[in-house]
Amino acid sequence: MSDIAIKVENLGKLYRLGEIGTGTLGQDLSRWWARTRGKEDPFATIGETNDRTKKGGSNYVWSLKDVNFEVKQGEVLGIIGRNGAGKSTLLKILSKVTGPSRGSIKINGRIASLLEVGTGFHPELTGRENVFLNGAILGMNKAEIQSKFDEIVDFSGVERYIDTPVKRYSSGMYVRLAFAVAAFLEPEILIVDEVLAVGDAEFQKKCLGRMKDVSRNDGRTILFVSHSMPALKNICTTGILMETGKVSFSGSADEVIDYYITNFLSFNTDTRIKITDKNREYDLLRQIEYDSIEFVNPVEKNMYSTEDDIAILITLKSKIDREDFRIAFSIFKMDESAVGTFFSQETLSIRKGETKDFVITLKDHQLAKGQYYLDFSVGIGNELIGATEYDVVTKTLFFEIAYKDTSKTQMMVLWHSGWGAVNFHNVDIKAI
Ligand SMILES: Nc1ncnc2c1ncn2[C@@H]1O[C@H](COP(=O)(O)OP(=O)(O)OP(=O)(O)O)[C@@H](O)[C@H]1O
Ligand SMILES: [Mg+2]
Incomplete structure (x- = not known):
């Protein structure tokens, strides 16, 4: 087991839903009795899988069931899965915050973990x-901790509050310090649940950078739960996908992320969207705002070929007169990585109280086969002179680029060839 950092075998965790406590004294007694005789928990057999979307008949739920995996030393394992899949439960058991109901875990090395805010x-x-x-819990002596102290405080950026009880910290400050402690006290294994999402963007970036250093330079093992595909792609080497308490897919980080994106992320196939606050992550003044966005010319619902132009109809509403605003939009892949941003070349105009349509045509898009979505913004200015954004809307329309339908091309070519007018050397016929 020398190069293995963590080995998890048949791990199971049974939770009782509802009130805290095991329920009745009778249940507790029969559990205790079963345990003392080395028998299985009698309630474990009635537990259900933790599909949060379905109402169950029993009060017991297997948060984790039959989980098996190994993590090698130096591996950076990304753990992906929907809400309630069992990711945090798994990390809590590995961090010994709670015990397993079944199975075993073997851990080779000191663990530092960053779980939910509050632990x-x-x-x-x-x-x-x-x-x-925390240093003492990790088995370090006072001098060792002291030698890391300045680095920790410096990284966390909470120097001013270092002598204040942490119950007075904001959740962001708390996470900043907790991350710095976990990442600088040199554990052999670092476990990070998605708490980083609480910190601001700059701090998240810093943390990801630090995690990369810890794994690449110091060869430490990391387990990282996140819903951010770019973050996972950036630092993880391998991955597991959890589904209703089980590991349903594992492989290289890229394989697992791609599998998750294709099978789990919602890709809505509306060709027109009426913009609502659900599309707005930023609270802007919206002097000019998006009303609706629509694909005008899809080949099929939300499908374009590699060669088609993409035309989008945008409806804006305005509370002001403006002769000099611009529309910009960005194309993203489903893993949230940006493909490109486009601005309207000419400035546009709109009058106070007006609802006005605009058409964007994206020519020769050169997008590769795959799924994408669009974010839009409207504002004035540019990077050089400084910009004011009136409205930004995200995850509006989704679309897919598919190869041009070559069976149709082929039919056309054959038909043309009957006229002897087509030069076949210029025709590219690909299999789909
Ligand atoms: N203390 C508890 N008591 C009862 N049920 C629990 C407890 N903790 C977790 N669960 C249940 O276990 C299941 C898995 O929860 P867990 O927190 O591990 O999910 P997760 O994958 O981390 O989800 P998220 O992405 O939302 O953080 C859920 O059905 C949850 O309701
Ligand atoms: Mg969780």
């Missing part, structure tokens, strides 16, 4: 005291 730190103790407490 790991003692609320009444100050930031400084918590750093030392």
